[in-house]
Amino acid sequence: MNKKTLFDKIWDSHVVAEVEGGPSVLYIDRHLIHEVTSPQAFAGLDKRGIKVARPSQTFATPDHNVPTIDQHLIIRDELSRTQVEKLTENCNRHSVNLFGLGHPWQGVVHVVGPELGITLPGSTMVCGDSHTSTHGAFGAVAFGVGTSEVEMVLATQCIMQPKPKKMLIEVNGKLGKGVTSKDIVLYIISKITASGGTGYFIEFAGSAIRGLSMEARMTICNMSIESGARGGLIAPDDTTFEYVKGREFAPKGADWDKAVTYWKTLKTDEGASFDKVFSFEAEDIEPMITYGTNPGMGCKISATLPTGNDLTDNDKNTFLKSFAYMGIEPNTKMLGRKVDYVFVGSCTNGRIEDFRSFAAFVKGKQKANNVVVWLVPGSKQVEKQCIAEGIDKQLAAAGFELRQPGCSACLAMNDDKVPEGKYAVATSNRNFEGRQGPGSRTFLASPLTAAAAALTGVITDPRNFL
Amino acid sequence: MATEKFITIESSAIPLPIENVDTDQIIPARFLKATTRNGFGENLFRDWRYDKTNKKIDSFILNNSKYSGKILVGGKNFGSGSSREHAAWAIADYGFKVVVSSFFADIFKNNTLNNGLLPVQVTDNFLKKIFDAIEKDAQTKLHVDLVNQTITIKATGESEKFDINPYKKTCLINGYDDIDYLISLKDKIEAFEKKS
Numbered sequence: 001m002n003k004k005t006l007f008d009k010i011w012d013s014h015v016v017a018e019v020e021g022g023p024s025v026l027y028i029d030r031h032l033i034h035e036v037t038s039p040q041a042f043a044g045l046d047k048r049g050i051k052v053a054r055p056s057q058t059f060a061t062p063d064h065n066v067p068t069i070d071q072h073l074i075i076r077d078e079l080s081r082t083q084v085e086k087l088t089e090n091c092n093r094h095s096v097n098l099f100g101l102g103h104p105w106q107g108v109v110h111v112v113g114p115e116l117g118i119t120l121p122g123s124t125m126v127c128g129d130s131h132t133s134t135h136g137a138f139g140a141v142a143f144g145v146g147t148s149e150v151e152m153v154l155a156t157q158c159i160m161q162p163k164p165k166k167m168l169i170e171v172n173g174k175l176g177k178g179v180t181s182k183d184i185v186l187y188i189i190s191k192i193t194a195s196g197g198t199g200y201f202i203e204f205a206g207s208a209i210r211g212l213s214m215e216a217r218m219t220i221c222n223m224s225i226e227s228g229a230r231g232g233l234i235a236p237d238d239t240t241f242e243y244v245k246g247r248e249f250a251p252k253g254a255d256w257d258k259a260v261t262y263w264k265t266l267k268t269d270e271g272a273s274f275d276k277v278f279s280f281e282a283e284d285i286e287p288m289i290t291y292g293t294n295p296g297m298g299c300k301i302s303a304t305l306p307t308g309n310d311l312t313d314n315d316k317n318t319f320l321k322s323f324a325y326m327g328i329e330p331n332t333k334m335l336g337r338k339v340d341y342v343f344v345g346s347c348t349n350g351r352i353e354d355f356r357s358f359a360a361f362v363k364g365k366q367k368a369n370n371v372v373v374w375l376v377p378g379s380k381q382v383e384k385q386c387i388a389e390g391i392d393k394q395l396a397a398a399g400f401e402l403r404q405p406g407c408s409a410c411l412a413m414n415d416d417k418v419p420e421g422k423y424a425v426a427t428s429n430r431n432f433e434g435r436q437g438p439g440s441r442t443f444l445a446s447p448l449t450a451a452a453a454a455l456t457g458v459i460t461d462p463r464n465f466l
Numbered sequence: 467m468a469t470e471k472f473i474t475i476e477s478s479a480i481p482l483p484i485e486n487v488d489t490d491q492i493i494p495a496r497f498l499k500a501t502t503r504n505g506f507g508e509n510l511f512r513d514w515r516y517d518k519t520n521k522k523i524d525s526f527i528l529n530n531s532k533y534s535g536k537i538l539v540g541g542k543n544f545g546s547g548s549s550r551e552h553a554a555w556a557i558a559d560y561g562f563k564v565v566v567s568s569f570f571a572d573i574f575k576n577n578t579l580n581n582g583l584l585p586v587q588v589t590d591n592f593l594k595k596i597f598d599a600i601e602k603d604a605q606t607k608l609h610v611d612l613v614n615q616t617i618t619i620k621a622t623g624e625s626e627k628f629d630i631n632p633y634k635k636t637c638l639i640n641g642y643d644d645i646d647y648l649i650s651l652k653d654k655i656e657a658f659e660k661k662s
Binding site for chain 1: 483484485486488490491494495496498499500501502503513518541542543546547548549550551552554569570571572573576577580581594631632633634644645647648649651652654655658659662
């Protein structure tokens with residue numbers, strides 16, 4: 001029998017046609033859209049005089065541009081407002097499911113998909129956003145696409161894609177105290193670099209991955225793109241089924257039983273081959289933090305930064321440019337560096353477990369005076385859950401407040417911008433130059449490391465508090 | 467809808483010998499608020515091109531009149547990060563027809579191909595030769611031949627073959643568009659939906 005990987009099984013079962021010498025025509029089960037990368041695609045449909053092919057398989061929510069305070073008021077930024085209004089108009093015109101501002105299901109598109117049961121094992125999903133890889137946590141083939149590709153899927157529910165190569169990354173063993181899934185993925189990217197995954201689709205496996213909750217798995221798959229990979233996925237198991245069951249758009253009754261029977265077959269066959277394999281030990285992973293301007297430039301929080309002495313030519317220039325931008329000297333320590341801002345949120349770490357762990361960490365303590373802290377729930381449902389569990393009150397007692405859901409300071413398209421030259425510890429996914437606002441400097445880390453920085457005002461090992 | 471046809475191009479090139487040029491640098495997020503595809507070239511490499519008072523930064527290559535051309539040559543892992551197609555639109559809108567690097571990020575590569583912008587992936591060695599040739603003569607010409615899949619440094623005659631998916635090559639040469647093709651598969655798509 002032909003031995004297949006999990007990725008092969010899902011991909012192959014969605015191929016509608018093969019183009020000779022070209023990409024596959026891949027059927028897309030679920031299409032998520034947001035306000036920034038869809039208007040030009042809708043305009044393309046209009047130009048061709050066609051409608052969205054499968055509106056019931058298309059789900060929209062505004063997230064990138066939305067303010068995170070006073071969402072009941074009109075959006076002040078005219079261009080942002082236009083994009084959000086355009087999304088509403090386009091969805092209404094094409095009968096697409098829309099969870100607009102104020103809707104109880106609005107939120108960051110990659111938080112919303114899973115929490116509504118739109119994301120299902122064995123399915124194919126795309127969105128005009130690179131962090132679509134998040135949904136791979138359910139054993140789905142999910143990846144980010146450009147706007148021309150959004151238009152393809154709106155027009156035909158299919159996309160033309162070359163099949164990526166396959167990579168297996170195993171993480172085995174037991175995670176140490178204070179080490180989260182965010183640390184696992186930052187550790188992996190620091191090892192394989194920000195381009196090590198390019199051309200591949202990653203399967204994450206091993207006992208350390210298996211032991212993670214769905215939300216923790218999403219954090220890992222979310223950041224697979226930061227290694228350059230098209231996406232990352234994890235075989236579905238009881239943890240997955242448990243999470244999906246009963247959610248709004250998940251199958252119900254007999255359909256549910258049938259679905260689970262199929263989903264249980266979704267695993268890599270023993271002996272199936274990968275193009276590349278990495279294996280890591282959970283015991284080697286500590287709380288991680290990035291120091292440079294791509295997510296591969298990360299280290300253990302207690303480490304001394306590299307000297308760069310072993311680099312030459314462009315590598316060296318790129319390294320030095322990055323340190324100059326960050327205002328950091330090579331061969332120094334991250335611990336004890338002053339922090340001006342802390343951001344907890346985004347499709348990477350903006351879920352209920354992230355706020356639970358942040359709130360538990362700061363309980364009975366006080367926010368440092370020198371730090372501005374933005375706590376941004378990933379969705380209206382996360383916000384509601386925070387209130388239901390009293391997390392908002394716990395946070396308030398420690399000097400913090402919750403904002404309203406959106407992408408916020410992850411990419412600073414709204415007003416949540418880190419000022420020039422200031423340092424932010426962020427639980428989001430990118431530390432690129434200017435990512436959190438022109439001239440901003442980002443250290444990526446877990447919600448626990450963010451909490452430790454929020455309490456002390458400097459980069460602090462969260463294990464000191466545990 | 468057809469895109470502009472692409473066959474060969476001969477032009478001087480603009481060098482950007484920096485690695486991991488991500489799409490946030492190519493076009494920062496705050497400039498993604500348009501609802502049309504036009505005008506993004508104005509903000510190409512915005513924060514490298516202009517300071518916070520909107521004054522041109524003289525040291526940045528696009529502000530150096532010594533360099534010009536329709537070919538952009540970047541360091542390895544070009545176009546990483548965000549999937550924003552606005553990055554490809556900005557590069558094309560600025561007037562580039564070809565982007566050369568020793569390594570492209572996947573989504574960016576698809577986005578260029580969907581906009582009639584040709585990504586030419588060369589070896590690290592050849593990339594260095596291109597940078598060296600431009601350093602010697604800012605107006606040195608590169609010749610890109612899509613039919614034969616070659617890129618040549620005119621001054622030295624050195625040439626290298628590059629890969630491109632044969633389907634995408636046909637699309638570029640003829641100005642075909644994926645969506646027209648996919649729409650022509652309507653019956654196949656419907657048959658697929660019925661059986662699954």
